[in-house]
Amino acid sequence: MSPVLVVEGLAKDFTLHLQGGVVLPVLRDAALVLHPGECVALTGPSGAGKSTLMRCIAGNYGADAGRIMLRHRGAMHDLVSADARLLREIRRETLGHVSQFLRVIPRVPALEVVAAPLRARGVAREDALARAAALLERLNLPARLHGLPPATFSGGEQQRVNIARGFIADCPLMLLDEPTASLDPANRAVVIGLIREAKARGAAILGIFHDTEVRDAVADRRHEVAPLEDAA
Amino acid sequence: MTDPMPQEGGYNFAYLDEATKRMIRRAILKAIAVPGHQVPFGAREMPLPYGWGTGGIQLTASVIGPSDVLKVIDQGADDTTNAVSIRRFFARVAGVRTTTRTAEASVIQTRHRIPEHPLREGQVMVFQVPMPEPLFRLEPRLVETRRLHALGDYSLAQVRLYEEVAKHGECGSAYNHPVLVNQRHLMSPSPIPGFDNPKLHMSPALMLFGAGREKKIYAVPPHTSVVSLDFEDHPFTPRRAPHACAFCGSTESYLDEIVTDDRGGRMFVCSDTDHCATRQEAREAAE
Amino acid sequence: MSAILEACGLDLRFGAVRALDGVSLDLWPGEVVAIVGESGSGKSTLLRALAGLATPDAGRVLYRDAEGAAHEVHAASEAQRRRLARTDWGFVHQNPRDGLRMGVSAGGNIGERLMAAGARHYGGIRAAAAEWMARVELDPARMDELPRNFSGGMQQRLQIARCLVTGPRLVFMDEPTGGLDVSVQARLLDLIRGLVEELGLAVLFVTHDIAAARLLAHRIIVMRHGAIVEEGPADRVLDDPQHPYTQLLVASVLAA
Numbered sequence: 001m002s003p004v005l006v007v008e009g010l011a012k013d014f015t016l017h018l019q020g021g022v023v024l025p026v027l028r029d030a031a032l033v034l035h036p037g038e039c040v041a042l043t044g045p046s047g048a049g050k051s052t053l054m055r056c057i058a059g060n061y062g063a064d065a066g067r068i069m070l071r072h073r074g075a076m077h078d079l080v081s082a083d084a085r086l087l088r089e090i091r092r093e094t095l096g097h098v099s100q101f102l103r104v105i106p107r108v109p110a111l112e113v114v115a116a117p118l119r120a121r122g123v124a125r126e127d128a129l130a131r132a133a134a135l136l137e138r139l140n141l142p143a144r145l146h147g148l149p150p151a152t153f154s155g156g157e158q159q160r161v162n163i164a165r166g167f168i169a170d171c172p173l174m175l176l177d178e179p180t181a182s183l184d185p186a187n188r189a190v191v192i193g194l195i196r197e198a199k200a201r202g203a204a205i206l207g208i209f210h211d212t213e214v215r216d217a218v219a220d221r222r223h224e225v226a227p228l229e230d231a232a
Numbered sequence: 233m234t235d236p237m238p239q240e241g242g243y244n245f246a247y248l249d250e251a252t253k254r255m256i257r258r259a260i261l262k263a264i265a266v267p268g269h270q271v272p273f274g275a276r277e278m279p280l281p282y283g284w285g286t287g288g289i290q291l292t293a294s295v296i297g298p299s300d301v302l303k304v305i306d307q308g309a310d311d312t313t314n315a316v317s318i319r320r321f322f323a324r325v326a327g328v329r330t331t332t333r334t335a336e337a338s339v340i341q342t343r344h345r346i347p348e349h350p351l352r353e354g355q356v357m358v359f360q361v362p363m364p365e366p367l368f369r370l371e372p373r374l375v376e377t378r379r380l381h382a383l384g385d386y387s388l389a390q391v392r393l394y395e396e397v398a399k400h401g402e403c404g405s406a407y408n409h410p411v412l413v414n415q416r417h418l419m420s421p422s423p424i425p426g427f428d429n430p431k432l433h434m435s436p437a438l439m440l441f442g443a444g445r446e447k448k449i450y451a452v453p454p455h456t457s458v459v460s461l462d463f464e465d466h467p468f469t470p471r472r473a474p475h476a477c478a479f480c481g482s483t484e485s486y487l488d489e490i491v492t493d494d495r496g497g498r499m500f501v502c503s504d505t506d507h508c509a510t511r512q513e514a515r516e517a518a519e
Numbered sequence: 520m521s522a523i524l525e526a527c528g529l530d531l532r533f534g535a536v537r538a539l540d541g542v543s544l545d546l547w548p549g550e551v552v553a554i555v556g557e558s559g560s561g562k563s564t565l566l567r568a569l570a571g572l573a574t575p576d577a578g579r580v581l582y583r584d585a586e587g588a589a590h591e592v593h594a595a596s597e598a599q600r601r602r603l604a605r606t607d608w609g610f611v612h613q614n615p616r617d618g619l620r621m622g623v624s625a626g627g628n629i630g631e632r633l634m635a636a637g638a639r640h641y642g643g644i645r646a647a648a649a650e651w652m653a654r655v656e657l658d659p660a661r662m663d664e665l666p667r668n669f670s671g672g673m674q675q676r677l678q679i680a681r682c683l684v685t686g687p688r689l690v691f692m693d694e695p696t697g698g699l700d701v702s703v704q705a706r707l708l709d710l711i712r713g714l715v716e717e718l719g720l721a722v723l724f725v726t727h728d729i730a731a732a733r734l735l736a737h738r739i740i741v742m743r744h745g746a747i748v749e750e751g752p753a754d755r756v757l758d759d760p761q762h763p764y765t766q767l768l769v770a771s772v773l774a775a
Contacts, residue, residue, distance in 0.1 A: 379597070383597065383601065385601065385635070387634045387635035388631070390631075390634040390639070391620070391623055391627050391630065391631045391634060394626070394627050394634065394641065394644065395623060395624060397641055398624060398626060398627070398645075399663075463639055463640060463641035463644075464639050464640045464641075465640050465642050465643075466641045
């Protein structure tokens with residue numbers, strides 16, 4: 001089966017202009033291939049660049065060299081050179097991202113936050129809200145919280161809103177950055193179930209899981225990200 | 233009608249010098265050529281204060297000739313101070329005949345009214361105008377109002393009308409209701425009641441407007457379309473007090489309300505004194 | 520699909536000051552773009568030049584209407600530009616006094632654009648004004664009140680209603696939440712976000728509020744000394760800033 005994601009020769013430095021222009025190299029010649037239906041766990045010591053690699057793929061960081069080829073609307077596109085509009089379209093239709101922290105407009109109710117990706121794809125408001133409510137319920141977020149803005153929630157509750165927002169649109173490629181970090185065992189099990197279902201429908205998943213139990217439950221293989229020799 | 237008086241010595245005919253009259257006539261011709269458009273002119277100091285008709289009096293002085301018959305009204309009346317003194321002024325400095333009869337007059341200078349008696353071809357109406365700019369209250373910058381006129385952009389006037397309907401539930405009850413002249417220029421009809429607005433439309437007479445302090449002249453030539461602004465669902469409706477004149481019994485003329493005592497007594501009489509007098513004479517003659 | 524607005528090589532000098540220095544940018548239908556930078560960076564001048572309110576010394580701005588016809592903004596006659604400004608475009612000023620008629624009722628303020636577009640049915644105008652007041656969360660029962668009876672946040676919402684009543688495709692906003700309390704800002708941002716999504720508007724807004732830019736914009740343009748120093752997807756510009764000035768800007772805000 002043809003891959004969903006092919007990363008080749010990816011390089012990423014951070015230039016800290018406010019610290020006298022010091023350059024921190026993080027990724028060199030990074031490569032990765034992801035197929036439909038598989039879940040790959042990024043592993044490696046802390047600071048090795050797992051998050052940086054994932055955020056490059058998410059388009060959140062810009063890469064300095066290499067290619068990030070991604071299957072979108074039946075064709076491969078290079079995210080490194082994609083303009084803002086193409087990136088927006090890819091994020092809307094193809095690339096789901098559960099980041100570590102939830103960032104939303106204040107005052108918007110959790111239910112609307114979760115339904116937003118569906119609404120952006122043109123799903124009718126009632127449908128989108130109904131599906132959002134069902135997903136939040138599955139993640140054990142009580143219905144009385146659905147109408148409240150997530151800013152007032154605990155860390156675990158916010159994380160579940162974030163997960164629901166990432167999973168609701170059934171994207172063919174999902175990036176999960178520590179999705180279960182602040183969840184209790186029951187909700188961890190729900191997330192494991194969501195990941196398995198996503199795989200079953202053919203989604204490719206790239207994750208960073210500090211929780212080895214979750215990782216072993218969902219990952220088909222590991223992809224080691226090694227720290228650069230000269231990083232120090 | 234009065235007989236012509238000998239013209240007072242020491243003054244040019246009709247007070248203004250010929251060069252000034254020529255300048256004003258040029259402005260008038262331009263105003264007639266672009267109906268409703270305000271033409272600037274070099275207004276002179278006149279022997280009466282601003283607000284008493286300095287614009288109108290200069291127009292009258294510029295168009296009047298020895299054979300003309302002048303009528304002057306103020307709020308419809310021929311016998312108020314302002315009307316009497318302007319009439320006497322021209323009788324002295326031009327030696328022209330004067331009248332109170334609308335039908336006899338060839339030049340009618342007016343403040344705040346158009347006579348009830350239908351005007352005819354050949355007559356000239358001269359309006360005294362305090363503020364010629366119809367957008368003045370809405371847009372204080374004159375440079376901007378000139379631009380709006382140039383662009384034919386009159387949504388502001390419509391906004392004013394919207395506010396009027398929102399406040400009073402109707403439009404046409406007030407004075408100085410803005411009109412669109414010749415389907416092009418928005419014009420202030422001077423502070424005449426809305427009741428008189430329809431008399432401007434397709435009138436056979438020439439209508440001249442003069443603002444002395446603001447130094448502007450504008451005109452409506454005979455047989456020109458003059459349409460009062462309104463809304464489809466709130467059409468412009470001329471209003472008059474729903475009474476009959478206490479003197480002549482007219483139920484069609486525009487009425488003034490007169491307070492007769494301190495106990496709330498009041499009566500309604502024709503604002504057009506000539507119209508009222510003519511009707512009363514006709515009734516007496518018939519009896 | 521093609522860009523709704525394209526600017527190319529805009530230069531504008533105020534004496535010795537280069538307010539705009541070779542600015543080029545494009546905006547696409549449905550796209551929300553934030554222009555950020557500190558005071559004096561030229562962002563408001565850029566907005567005014569794009570909207571035809573200031574004339575650049577060099578360069579051109581192209582607007583493409585719904586039929587796909589291109590209009591060169593600064594070459595158009597004033598009549599054409601005014602027509603665009605109140606049918607296809609909206610401009611939300613930082614100070615509501617610049618965008619509202621303070622002596623005209625709330626309903627009249629909203630209705631003015633409709634009347635400018637030729638509406639002459641009083642009932643229809645009032646119904647549209649009431650509907651738009653409700654959409655920006657103002658009480659339609661207050662439509663005959665003057666703007667000065669409203670709070671700053673409400674005046675700003677009234678200004679937005681006035682802009683959107685004619686169904687524009689492109690909206691310019693100059694610091695729309697500037698000068699408002701933080702809680703009111705959040706509410707206004709939420710309102711703008713909802714309307715923009717619902718109506719599929721293209722929006723170009725100037726702000727020095729980095730957090731507002733992140734939440735509202737798809738794309739961020741960073742300006743300094745009249746020039747664009749960086750631009751890209753909103754989250755990338757803020758999370759992975761490249762230019763020293765952008766890094767300084769991002770580092771200077773609390774938890775954007």
